[in-house]
Amino acid sequence: MALKLVIGNKNYSSWSMRPWLALRANDIAFEEIFIPLYTGDADKKRILSFTHSGKVPALIDGDVTVWDSLAIIEYVAERFPEARLWPEDRARRAHARSISSEMHSGFMALRNECGMNLHRPVRAIALSDDARANVARIEQIWIECRARYGELGPFLFGTFGAADAMFAPVVHRFRGYAIPVAPQARAYMDTMMALPAFRDWTNAGLAETLVIDKLETV
Numbered sequence: 001m002a003l004k005l006v007i008g009n010k011n012y013s014s015w016s017m018r019p020w021l022a023l024r025a026n027d028i029a030f031e032e033i034f035i036p037l038y039t040g041d042a043d044k045k046r047i048l049s050f051t052h053s054g055k056v057p058a059l060i061d062g063d064v065t066v067w068d069s070l071a072i073i074e075y076v077a078e079r080f081p082e083a084r085l086w087p088e089d090r091a092r093r094a095h096a097r098s099i100s101s102e103m104h105s106g107f108m109a110l111r112n113e114c115g116m117n118l119h120r121p122v123r124a125i126a127l128s129d130d131a132r133a134n135v136a137r138i139e140q141i142w143i144e145c146r147a148r149y150g151e152l153g154p155f156l157f158g159t160f161g162a163a164d165a166m167f168a169p170v171v172h173r174f175r176g177y178a179i180p181v182a183p184q185a186r187a188y189m190d191t192m193m194a195l196p197a198f199r200d201w202t203n204a205g206l207a208e209t210l211v212i213d214k215l216e217t218v
């Protein structure tokens with residue numbers, strides 16, 4: 001039975017983007033179930049019919065339901081070990097898990113001030129001190145990974161993996177809000193933006209027409 005991934009609008013849903021990329025970038029087949037966000041009770045009930053969390057993304061694998069982006073990526077990594085979503089080396093895997101968890105649980109100021117919205121014209125805004133500290137920390141994470149693992153390939157741990165999937169929406173935030181970054185961080189953003197799965201998501205998001213006022217940002 002095919003995997004099903006329940007996702008929100010590609011234009012806005014940064015959480016949906018992460019597991020979608022992890023699957024698509026590894027050519028893992030799945031059926032996509034799109035439910036528009038914040039459109040009212042009917043769509044909310046549809047989300048609830050898949051996961052009692054009431055949030056996307058959710059992955060359905062037969063009688064297994066997994067919700068929350070990082071838990072889904074962990075499940076996919078176990079279910080498809082050949083995709084090597086996490087580094088094989090234990091120390092590197094610990095590093096990859098640390099930065100993925102840091103992404104998953106943090107960077108609130110950046111998330112709040114620079115919501116992902118692919119349609120928004122590229123424009124800089126004044127960031128708070130907290131958001132600027134978030135940007136600096138993300139740059140530090142990327143630069144450290146590139147310095148330590150750059151010889152293995154152009155992604156954070158060499159080839160595209162779970163940590164890259166977790167940070168992918170940040171690439172859109174940095175790009176969309178014209179946030180200046182160091183050359184090594186810019187090179188990583190360029191690598192991500194050239195990834196076919198990233199481009200597929202982005203193009204599909206740009207083709208969406210639904211505007212959700214709640215998610216429109218300055």
Ligand SMILES: N[C@@H](CCC(=O)N[C@@H](CS)C(=O)NCC(=O)O)C(=O)O
Pocket residue numbers: 008012013014015016037038044054055056057067068069070
């Ligand atoms: N921590 C969760 C966050 C999920 C989340 O907040 N999803 C948002 C969209 S990106 C959502 O489903 N919102 C719909 C709602 O709350 O009704 C994850 O990593 O998956």
